[in-house]
Amino acid sequence: MNRIVRNFIDQHILSGKQAVVVGVGKSGLAAARLLDVLGANVRVVDRNEDVTEDTLGELKGKVELVTGPHKKRHFSDADIIVFSPGVPVKKLAPVLEGIAPHTMVSELEFASWFIEAPMLAVTGSNGKTTTTTLISDILEQAGRTVFTGGNIGVPLCEYLLDMEPAEIIVLEVSSFQLQNCRLFKPHVGVFLNFAANHLDYHEDMNEYLEAKLTLFNRMTGEDIALMHESMRDIMKDRSFTNAHVQWFDATDRFDAPHLPGEHNRSNVEAAWQAVKQFGVTKEQAAKTILNFKPLAHRIEPVGEKRGVLYVNDSKATTLEAALAAVRSFDRPVRILMGGVWKGGDVVAFAKGIKGSVVHVGLFGGAREELEPELSKSFTVTWDETLEKAIKRQTAKADAGDVILLSPATASFDQYNGMAQRGADFKRVVGGLDD
Known part of the structure; x- marks a missing residue:
C-alpha cells in the first residue's frame, strides 16, 4: 500500500x-x-x-x-x-x-490521485497495446522497475493495493477512460494516431477526439506530448496542452524484424521517443526492439499450410487497423472481416487495400455496412461463422496467399471478446490439413 x-x-x-x-x-x-x-x-x-x-x-x-x-x-x-x-x-x-x-x-x-511515480500514457485509435508493451519492455531491459496496466492487464487501482511500487507507471489509456478525467497528468503522453473508432459510443468524431485529448489537458511545460505527424492538420487550431509538443512518424531508425509494416515502424519510433525521456539509450532500445515479438491477436502468424500463411489479427477492430495489417504483407491477402460495426470510411478502406487484397470473406455481423462498397472492387463472400469463412478461403487459396483475420469490428456478435475470436481462428486453422 x-x-x-x-x-x-x-x-x-x-x-x-x-x-x-x-x-x-x-x-x-x-x-x-x-x-x-x-x-x-x-x-x-x-x-x-x-x-x-x-x-x-x-x-x-x-x-x-x-x-x-x-x-x-x-x-x-x-x-x-x-x-x-x-x-x-x-x-x-x-x-x-x-x-x-x-x-x-x-x-x-481516481487511481491517479494516489500515484507518485512518473506516468507514461499511450492513447490512439490503433496500436496502443503493441506500443505500450514495447515501451515497458524497453524500460525493463534498461533496468527500470515498471508497472504496466490501465486499459490492458491490471487496473491502476489494483496496482495501488497489491503490487510493489514501480519507478515508472506505463499505461494504455482509452477514450472511455479519459472522458471522465480532469486531473490525470502523465509526464509523457503519446497519441499514436486518430481514426474512426467507437462511434457506437461517442456522439461523433469530434467528441472522440476531445476524449483522447483529455490526456494532455493537465500537462505542464515540464512534460512531453508526443503526437503523430498525421495529426498536424486537425491539431493546428487547437490549444490542447501546455506540455512541450514533439511530433513523430515512421522511421527506419531501428531493426524490428518481428514488427512488419509502416504502422509498426511508427509505433517503434513513438516508443523510442517516449523511453528516451527516462534516460534510455538508443543502444538499449535497439536491443529490445530487435527481439520484440508481436502480441497475441495482433498480426500474429498462426501457421503456414500448403504454402498459405494464416495470420490472426483479431485485435484489429477498426478499418484503419485492418488496413495497416493488409499493408504489412507483400503477398496476396484474403481478408476475413465481420462483427459488430463501430464506424469508419469503407470507401477509403476499399481504395487502400486495392492491389493487395484478392478476396474479402465476410462473416457474422456488419455485412450490411461492408458488402455494398467492398463488392464494387472485390470478390466478396459471406458466411455465418468465422469457421465457415476460413474453410471457404482455404479451399480457394493458392500457395503464397495470406488468409488474414483482421475483422475491423468488435467481436460481440458471436464472441465474448477479440481474444476469444482470435482463439477460435487458431483452433480452426490448427484443425486444417497440412
Whole structure:
C-alpha cells in the first residue's frame, strides 16, 4: 500500500463517505476494493440483472450491490462516483441530474490521485497495446522497475493495493477512460494516431477526439506530448496542452524484424521517443526492439499450410487497423472481416487495400455496412461463422496467399471478446490439413 493511500486512511479523508462504483468489470471492482480500504461506504451498481453477489469476490458482504436499471436514488447520496471504462456516462444524464460534476470520475482518474511515480500514457485509435508493451519492455531491459496496466492487464487501482511500487507507471489509456478525467497528468503522453473508432459510443468524431485529448489537458511545460505527424492538420487550431509538443512518424531508425509494416515502424519510433525521456539509450532500445515479438491477436502468424500463411489479427477492430495489417504483407491477402460495426470510411478502406487484397470473406455481423462498397472492387463472400469463412478461403487459396483475420469490428456478435475470436481462428486453422 503506497504512502498516499495510507495518508488518506490515516486522515479519514473518505472514511464514512458514500461511494458509488458503476460497473462490475475488473476496473470497477478494483476501484470498489480501493474505496473499501479507504473506509468509504461502497455501493456497486450494474445494469446487468444477472450479476450476483459472487461476482464481487472478496467484497461480497462488504459492499452494497444494486443491479438492473439505474435510478436517481442510486446516486443522489454519493460523495464520489467512479465509472468503469465503457460506461456511457452521457446516457446516464437523467439519473445524474443535480450531482456535482467534480464528484464523477473514471477509475483511471481516481487511481491517479494516489500515484507518485512518473506516468507514461499511450492513447490512439490503433496500436496502443503493441506500443505500450514495447515501451515497458524497453524500460525493463534498461533496468527500470515498471508497472504496466490501465486499459490492458491490471487496473491502476489494483496496482495501488497489491503490487510493489514501480519507478515508472506505463499505461494504455482509452477514450472511455479519459472522458471522465480532469486531473490525470502523465509526464509523457503519446497519441499514436486518430481514426474512426467507437462511434457506437461517442456522439461523433469530434467528441472522440476531445476524449483522447483529455490526456494532455493537465500537462505542464515540464512534460512531453508526443503526437503523430498525421495529426498536424486537425491539431493546428487547437490549444490542447501546455506540455512541450514533439511530433513523430515512421522511421527506419531501428531493426524490428518481428514488427512488419509502416504502422509498426511508427509505433517503434513513438516508443523510442517516449523511453528516451527516462534516460534510455538508443543502444538499449535497439536491443529490445530487435527481439520484440508481436502480441497475441495482433498480426500474429498462426501457421503456414500448403504454402498459405494464416495470420490472426483479431485485435484489429477498426478499418484503419485492418488496413495497416493488409499493408504489412507483400503477398496476396484474403481478408476475413465481420462483427459488430463501430464506424469508419469503407470507401477509403476499399481504395487502400486495392492491389493487395484478392478476396474479402465476410462473416457474422456488419455485412450490411461492408458488402455494398467492398463488392464494387472485390470478390466478396459471406458466411455465418468465422469457421465457415476460413474453410471457404482455404479451399480457394493458392500457395503464397495470406488468409488474414483482421475483422475491423468488435467481436460481440458471436464472441465474448477479440481474444476469444482470435482463439477460435487458431483452433480452426490448427484443425486444417497440412
